[in-house]
Amino acid sequence: MRKRYVSFALGEGRYCVPVEHVLQIMRLEGLIEIPKPPPFVLGVLNLRGDIIPVVSLRARLELPREKVTRAGPDPRKRRVVITRVNGKPYGLDVDEVREIVEIDDAAISTDSTTVLGGRADFLVGIARHEDGLYLVLDLPRVLGTARDLPIAGPPA
């Protein structure tokens, strides 16, 4: 089944998340610091009263700093992708938001343990696409909400 994903760049990699998870894309402005944050949480954004944690994907995926195509991505392209996972909003700090791609479920393979030097257990898998490889993020895992299992439907 083909699904649409929003893709974004992080260092050398192109990552993507399903379109239906994405609420909004915005520039990273107005970041508020929080006390003693986990290493991958940059802070929060106050969007119309909603407190949205902003996660540094680079830190979360433990991507090595040296592996960038050029030292430091263009700060003007940096964006926060506001996603909704399990009913709650979270922001992802990415280097650049790119295109929307259609990826076939069958094209996603799941046999790597590390990708681009970073952790692969935060990925659903790697998708083969005519434009190249897209790394499909497992958002509930990335955001640590994986333990909130989706409510099971009636048994088959």
Add this chain to the structure above:
Amino acid sequence: MSSPASGLAASADDPRLRRAFLEEADELSQKLGESLQALEADPSNMDTVNEVFRLTHSLKSESAFMGFARLSELAHRMEDVLGLVRGGSLSLGRPVMDAVFSGADRIAETMAALAKGGTDTQFENGAILRSLSAAAGTRAARTGGAGPAAAVGPAATSPAAPTPAPVPALPERSQAGAAAAGAETGPTGETLLQGLGDFERAQLAEARDRGEECLRVTVTVDEAEPMKFPRAWLVFAALESAANVVRTVPALDGQPAEDAHYARMSFLLTTSDPEEVVRVASGVDQIASVKVERCRFDDLLSAVTARAAEADAGAVEAGAEAGSEASTTAASAALTGAAADTDSRTPTPPEKTSIRVDTKKLDDLWSLIADLVLNKSRIAHVSETLGKGMDPEMAREELAEAFDDLDKISGGMQQAMMDTRMIPISVIFNKFPRLVRDLCRKLGKSVELSVSGEETEIDRSIVEALSDPLTHIIRNSLDHGIEFPEERVRRGKSEKGRVSVSARRQGGTIVIELSDDGRGMDVPGIRRKAVGMGISGAESFTEAQLLDLVFLPGFSTKEVVTDLSGRGVGMDVVATRVRKDLKGDVALDTVPDRGTRVTLFLPLTLTIVNALLVRGGTQLYALPLTEVDSTAKLTSSELRGEGGRESAAWEDEEIPVFSLGALFETGRRRSDEYFALVLRHRDRRAFLVVDELIEEREVVIKPVDDLLNAERLFSGVSVLEDGRLVFILDTSFIRRENSDREAPWAPAS
């Protein structure tokens, strides 16, 4: 200074250049011969293949520069063949090697002739070129070379490239006709300003909210540019440095179509600096023209739907047969027809960039604000007249009145704001009739659904979190609660099962009930299971207690549940959601054979508490007043103990000393005196050293996400009017055995 412009055109004649060329090209040609021999001996050696490729590539470049077209062409053809070998789609069989060898020989001959002062035109290379092509002919059956640098020449569109619709002259004409209406049509009929997808709309809306401008930039690439696709990319990259490009026509992603299609590019973008956009766009070389026009966000966001854009594209294609006028009219019609939305589907509004609020609520809010302004002037007036010698007693009275009013107004505003956040629960309930119909069909059951109280209002923020549990409960009901029609009849019940959903407000709580008239739950079975699981006291549990067990993970597993008629599947998740996320409660009632009822209790408003605001470093924290016994000043001499286990005396106890600095690792300066609170959690008390006591005030508590609360130190978070965040501390931390209690003067890490 003489311009070198003419220099290279006559390069073949320039003796110095010619000499330099001959020297190097000759060397290349010799190396080519040697490498080929090495290749023949070991055809699988990729290094040699690469070397030969590079040599032919270099020969091609240099001879082209010198104007030796035939030599260049020959080298080029050889480079192509080697490129295929390099890329893995062609193997070095006998015919290929032979062709390549004859090519190399011919190159050597040519070089010899050139060395003697001749040209390459005397060489007729047709046969060799053909044999090279033939050798590479197997390419037709393969998909293009997998190698990254499979340089396969100008005709190198990948076989997977999309074939554009046959509308050769059309783009120009439909532009002329629709230019006024503002359409840019690409080779496959896609348009720049129409048929915007959700993502693009969201970007536009967000940009609009940020006060950016929307521009349409059209560029034409110089005729002389041999590679228009990368040139278009260069423009795109330049624009991206000053703007956010929302759409490009033709699209730049995916495999490129024919190069000529990129001769004219349109970009839809948003920017906060239009002048910079113009500057960077003009800064790209090999661009013949740049046109920048402003667009209006509102026009774009309310424009035609995707369907109309398809109709537009379709019309354009059909127009290819019928002639240009038809297509022009179709294009404009599609645009002007936008007002009359021919499609029954309404465009999806951008998510979450706006909310719908009942205007009455806004009016209420407005009158409160008006009152606020009035009182503000009142106070200003008082302060003014005080300065002019007004009677202080009168001033005091006036001020007191003004403050009273302000108090009421701010309370009213708080309420009014929260009301704007309230929406009727029908937004969730409306999905149920369809859900029930689908489930009935799927499961082969027959159910009548009744819904009431859908106008009951709930806080907007809990709608999403509430939707899933309610849906799940209904599913459960139909799946396991309601019996099949035949069974119902056998038991003397109506063939159609009944499921009812209701919501009502009870004081400060919303009560939601979902009930069915199905099998009910097997309470004795639950008791047996509980006893079997070793739950102490289970034998004497009341029915209510037993039913509560159903919310435990152990009872919700499928295996257990099949014993108990499957009713409890997933109930543990429902319970967690309702109890933890929504801060509410859920309860079960059942009568065997008569049905089951699930009741949810949800708090109506967000919690507001009286709290003490304090500062630790640059961060604000709040302690609920109910958990603060007192404030105190501690002198360093009063502190006893060390190494994270300090304590001090309070009343007649020795209680532990905590500090914000240690808890949140912000460190503290050493001092003689510290501000502290005496906290109480149940029966325990402790000091909490803070940097500053600020004030007592009411705070509205919002739940704090787990991601921000790794150490479970917070019970919530509040947002002040000025946007600052206040974290509400959960005082239970004073009970933790190994909590971090370094000396208040621990250095910042």
Add this chain to the structure above:
Amino acid sequence: MGASILIADDLSFMRMIQKEILTERGYTIAGEASDGLEAVEKYKALHPDLVLLDITMPNMNGLEAMRKIFAFDPRARVIMCSALGQQNLIVEAIKAGVKDFIVKPFKPERILSAIEKALRI
């Protein structure tokens, strides 16, 4: 006393031509490199205002060299020289931050115009 330019191309003939064109216009040649490795080393040592990089070079091709140069200096001004048909490589280079690309064989006006515009930014 014009801007300083580093020329990287494995063919001495090509380097010679570029040198001629550039010095005629008044640019200074910061240095020459005949492969990618040398190009990166010389970039780091000489800090030219701009570098002309050929895509196809031995020991390290132009794209690799470009990446290393950008890693060293994100503000580097790089112009890529390529042959016809290498468009995917060029697009890669553009995504990485190359200022312009020139297709060989090129006319002198072309290379001068590209350099002039690149230096302006």
